[in-house]
Amino acid sequence: MPMTLNRVSVPVIVDEEKCIAEKGCTVCVDVCPLDLLAINLLNGKAYMKYDECWYCMPCEADCPTGAVHVSIPYLLR
Ligand code: SF4
Ligand code: SF4
Incomplete structure (x- = not known):
């Protein structure tokens, strides 16, 4: 799978101001069926x-x- 480390834009963006992963949340990581x-x-x-x-x-x-x-x-909407 292509890594995204150097990508400027990816389809899934996380608002770091809102993300509370540092408090233990891993919901999005856990629900993604592809482990992306x-x-x-x-x-x-x-x-x-x-x-x-x-x-x-x-x-x-x-x-x-x-x-x-x-x-x-757009083509998937
Ligand atoms: S589900 Fe949890 S870890 Fe994922 S973006 Fe939201 S707050 Fe952060
Ligand atoms: S759960 Fe995974 S595959 Fe589904 S929209 Fe989110 S990142 Fe994409």
Whole structure:
């Protein structure tokens, strides 16, 4: 899977102001069926580690703070 470390934009963006992963939340990481999300150990926030999104949306729907935004490509809407 392509890593996203040097990507400027990925389909799943986490608002680091809202993310509470440093307090133990891993909901988005746990619900992603493809294991695309991870916690960045440097800043304690969730991020998209692998850019292979299915746009199935539970990461956005289940985040308790509304920190996850999935940008669905125009052709899939
Ligand atoms: S579910 Fe939301 S608050 Fe929890 S780790 Fe993911 S982005 Fe952060
Ligand atoms: S939309 Fe689905 S596949 Fe994409 S990151 Fe969220 S849970 Fe994973």
